[in-house]
Amino acid sequence: MEFTVLKTCGNARFGLLKGTHGVTETPCFMPVGTLGAVKGLTWKQILQMGYHLVLSNVYHLYLRPGLEVIEAAGGIHSFTGWSELILTDSGGFQVFSLGKLMRITEEGVEFRSHIDGSKHFFTPEFVVEFEERIGVDIGMVLDECTPYPATYEYAKHSMERTVRWAERSINARTTEKTALFGIVQGGVYEDLRLRCVELLTRLPFDGYAIGGLSVGEPKEDMYRITALIAPELPADKPRYLMGVGTPLDIVTAVESGVDMFDCVMPTRNARNGTLFTSRGKVNIKAAKYKRDFTPLDPDCDCYTCRNFTKAYLRHLYVSGEINAVILNTIHNIHYYGRLMKRIRESIKNGTLNSLKSELAAIYG
Amino acid sequence: MEFTVLKTCGNARFGLLKGTHGVTETPCFMPVGTLGAVKGLTWKQILQMGYHLVLSNVYHLYLRPGLEVIEAAGGIHSFTGWSELILTDSGGFQVFSLGKLMRITEEGVEFRSHIDGSKHFFTPEFVVEFEERIGVDIGMVLDECTPYPATYEYAKHSMERTVRWAERSINARTTEKTALFGIVQGGVYEDLRLRCVELLTRLPFDGYAIGGLSVGEPKEDMYRITALIAPELPADKPRYLMGVGTPLDIVTAVESGVDMFDCVMPTRNARNGTLFTSRGKVNIKAAKYKRDFTPLDPDCDCYTCRNFTKAYLRHLYVSGEINAVILNTIHNIHYYGRLMKRIRESIKNGTLNSLKSELAAIYG
Numbered sequence: 001m002e003f004t005v006l007k008t009c010g011n012a013r014f015g016l017l018k019g020t021h022g023v024t025e026t027p028c029f030m031p032v033g034t035l036g037a038v039k040g041l042t043w044k045q046i047l048q049m050g051y052h053l054v055l056s057n058v059y060h061l062y063l064r065p066g067l068e069v070i071e072a073a074g075g076i077h078s079f080t081g082w083s084e085l086i087l088t089d090s091g092g093f094q095v096f097s098l099g100k101l102m103r104i105t106e107e108g109v110e111f112r113s114h115i116d117g118s119k120h121f122f123t124p125e126f127v128v129e130f131e132e133r134i135g136v137d138i139g140m141v142l143d144e145c146t147p148y149p150a151t152y153e154y155a156k157h158s159m160e161r162t163v164r165w166a167e168r169s170i171n172a173r174t175t176e177k178t179a180l181f182g183i184v185q186g187g188v189y190e191d192l193r194l195r196c197v198e199l200l201t202r203l204p205f206d207g208y209a210i211g212g213l214s215v216g217e218p219k220e221d222m223y224r225i226t227a228l229i230a231p232e233l234p235a236d237k238p239r240y241l242m243g244v245g246t247p248l249d250i251v252t253a254v255e256s257g258v259d260m261f262d263c264v265m266p267t268r269n270a271r272n273g274t275l276f277t278s279r280g281k282v283n284i285k286a287a288k289y290k291r292d293f294t295p296l297d298p299d300c301d302c303y304t305c306r307n308f309t310k311a312y313l314r315h316l317y318v319s320g321e322i323n324a325v326i327l328n329t330i331h332n333i334h335y336y337g338r339l340m341k342r343i344r345e346s347i348k349n350g351t352l353n354s355l356k357s358e359l360a361a362i363y364g
Numbered sequence: 365m366e367f368t369v370l371k372t373c374g375n376a377r378f379g380l381l382k383g384t385h386g387v388t389e390t391p392c393f394m395p396v397g398t399l400g401a402v403k404g405l406t407w408k409q410i411l412q413m414g415y416h417l418v419l420s421n422v423y424h425l426y427l428r429p430g431l432e433v434i435e436a437a438g439g440i441h442s443f444t445g446w447s448e449l450i451l452t453d454s455g456g457f458q459v460f461s462l463g464k465l466m467r468i469t470e471e472g473v474e475f476r477s478h479i480d481g482s483k484h485f486f487t488p489e490f491v492v493e494f495e496e497r498i499g500v501d502i503g504m505v506l507d508e509c510t511p512y513p514a515t516y517e518y519a520k521h522s523m524e525r526t527v528r529w530a531e532r533s534i535n536a537r538t539t540e541k542t543a544l545f546g547i548v549q550g551g552v553y554e555d556l557r558l559r560c561v562e563l564l565t566r567l568p569f570d571g572y573a574i575g576g577l578s579v580g581e582p583k584e585d586m587y588r589i590t591a592l593i594a595p596e597l598p599a600d601k602p603r604y605l606m607g608v609g610t611p612l613d614i615v616t617a618v619e620s621g622v623d624m625f626d627c628v629m630p631t632r633n634a635r636n637g638t639l640f641t642s643r644g645k646v647n648i649k650a651a652k653y654k655r656d657f658t659p660l661d662p663d664c665d666c667y668t669c670r671n672f673t674k675a676y677l678r679h680l681y682v683s684g685e686i687n688a689v690i691l692n693t694i695h696n697i698h699y700y701g702r703l704m705k706r707i708r709e710s711i712k713n714g715t716l717n718s719l720k721s722e723l724a725a726i727y728g
Contacts, residue, residue, distance in 0.1 A: 035679070035680070035683050035685055036676070036679065037680055037685050037687040038687075039685060039686050039687065040686055040687070040690070041687075042667065042687075042690065042691075043671070044667065064679060064682070064683050065654070065675070065678075065679040069654060069655055069675060069679070072655050072657070073655075073657050073673065073675060073676075074657075078657075079673075079675070079676055079679075080676060081671045081672050081673075081676060290429070290433060291433055291436050291437075293436070293437050293438075293442075303406065303408065307407070307445045308445050309437065309443075309445075311429070311433060311437060311443070312400070312437075312443055312444060312445060315399070315400065315428060315429040315433070315443075316399070316400075316401055318428070319399050319428050321399055321401050321403060322403050322404055322686060322689055322690075323401040323402075323403065323404070323405075323406075325686055326404070326406065326686075326690065327406075
């Protein structure tokens with residue numbers, strides 16, 4: 001993997017990230033394709049919207065279709081038909097969300113499948129092996145995602161284990177074809193976060209993620225920890241803020257020096273009828289759109305906005321038509337793609353601050 | 365509306381049907397867009413597959429979004445964003461399927477909405493008015509769809525009412541922009557069917573449909589009635605076999621002289637994981653496809669077959685991903701589009717019989 005920062009604007013960076021299967025400009029947003037598909041979109045549509053990097057999930061792919069099937073297919077790219085960059089989260093976040101169905105030990109994490117209740121065990125070594133064997137471009141290490149709220153003692157313990165697991169992950173690597181990213185934990189405690197950065201950056205990761213945010217903590221905490229941590233991460237490596245976020249969250253984190261994002265928000269909100277527009281959020285099921293024959297977003301040039309009205313989108317949504325999911329997702333993922341493009345342009349032009357003000361006015 | 369037969373092959377006809385919003389070659393299949401959308405596909409994809417005529421449904425559009433909304437949008441084309449030909453079924457078939465929620469009188473049919481139980485009344489005149497006001501290219505009259513089985517007396521009574529309603533429908537017309545098709549009923553009774561043709565063809569319809577088939581009767585009855593009736597219908601007008609059918613049903617009816625078809629089968633089967641291929645039906649959820657890394661149909665050039673394997677399609681299906689619906693529907697609707705194209709070519713080339721043998725060998 002190669003990462004080059006081409007331009008900066010304060011802490012914000014415009015860059016290029018090259019992996020085994022392609023290249024993406026940064027800052028970038030990764031559409032979420034948990035099971036090897038971005039719900040509602042074809043790869044062709046995703047490429048047309050300018051995306052070259054998508055996210056998938058080890059936990060989900062491990063359960064369905066399973067390592068053996070993906071390997072037999074010749075890897076995750078052949079299996080899914082997506083030929084550009086793929087990053088996989090370890091699925092630690094999903095496993096830790098299983099609550100009573102999960103038990104953490106120093107060795108790893110034991111869990112029961114959310115599908116059939118079968119018992120499984122993930123170690124940091126296995127996650128790296130899985131990612132290498134399915135051939136992802138970027139693999140995330142298995143970490144312990146500290147919940148919110150967590151006591152200082154719990155967060156410290158959890159951060160230290162994350163560091164030990166990170167070291168085991170590095171030692172488990174067998175190829176450079178799959179880049180490996182470490183994950184900074186430490187909850188909302190600044191000294192724990194800084195200590196975690198100090199320890200992880202001694203290890204030769206290809207990039208670093210900030211994990212354990214956007215898990216229920218106040219926005220100010222998320223902004224504060226991101227602003228503190230991002231600039232401390234190695235300047236020559238990509239920085240990834242996991243699971244974030246709203247357009248305003250993203251531009252704020254970019255200002256702090258973050259390069260990569262993922263979030264279920266644009267896809268999940270699309271399925272719930274909540275759409276991001278240049279005039280703020282639109283809840284398409286609202287009765288006021290019944291006879292609104294204007295486009296969803298007059299400033300948007302996506303397929304949905306060029307061809308359909310709010311009244312039609314509302315009709316599809318309230319009628320439970322699958323096409324509501326398709327057209328809404330096209331719009332939201334196009335919106336996020338265009339947002340990232342505008343962010344990159346504004347870093348190049350030194351106008352990131354005015355873009356942030358615009359988004360704050362819309363969504364603040 | 366203009367209809368021209370350009371070539372025949374036995375009773376089969378290759379033709380051109382021109383309506384207010386476009387032109388389609390015949391024999392043609394109409395994808396079903398009950399609520400003003402073909403489930404799982406964008407209009408762009410439908411056009412790319414070569415379709416220029418889709419079907420929608422008065423009953424469903426009347427309930428949602430309602431006449432007033434569609435009219436305020438400027439008609440069904442502006443409302444849905446589909447700019448080519450639209451035919452609407454009256455929804456009589458759907459209303460008569462409501463059973464106890466429905467009551468037929470000479471005046472029309474009273475029914476309760478399947479959505480909220482509210483009471484409504486359709487007359488033949490209202491259906492024509494609705495179709496004209498929303499601006500469809502072809503409107504179907506309100507008919508009484510005779511169920512199967514039905515006694516001779518019932519079928520006779522029902523056919524006669526259908527004829528009286530057809531006459532009222534013709535009298536209710538106010539514009540030629542919306543073509544109007546009559547519907548032949550009469551159950552599986554040949555003399556009733558022939559009598560219905562005799563009576564209906566005295567009325568100046570733009571085309572004629574064969575209704576009340578594919579409602580549970582044996583295939584032989586469907587083939588027998590179609591083979592008897594289609595050639596009796598006016599040679600210079602399009603003939604439409606409603607709700608039919610499988611690839612073999614379609615080619616068989618084309619041989620009898622039918623020009624137009626609609627059926628939920630390709631879209632509904634796609635959602636249930638049943639796919640039409642050059643080697644017969646594929647049930648994509650079968651365990652045997654878990655590690656089948658070949659295309660669904662090696663002879664198909666649709667987006668799904670060019671880019672994905674059976675193993676991936678199975679994975680999406682068993683995981684409940686919406687993308688299973690999308691990719692499966694792309695394939696099935698592409699398959700039907702290509703089938704109709706091959707039927708048209710084979711009429712031009714005089715090889716319809718060998719195409720029928722091929723389909724009989726695959727599906728028979």
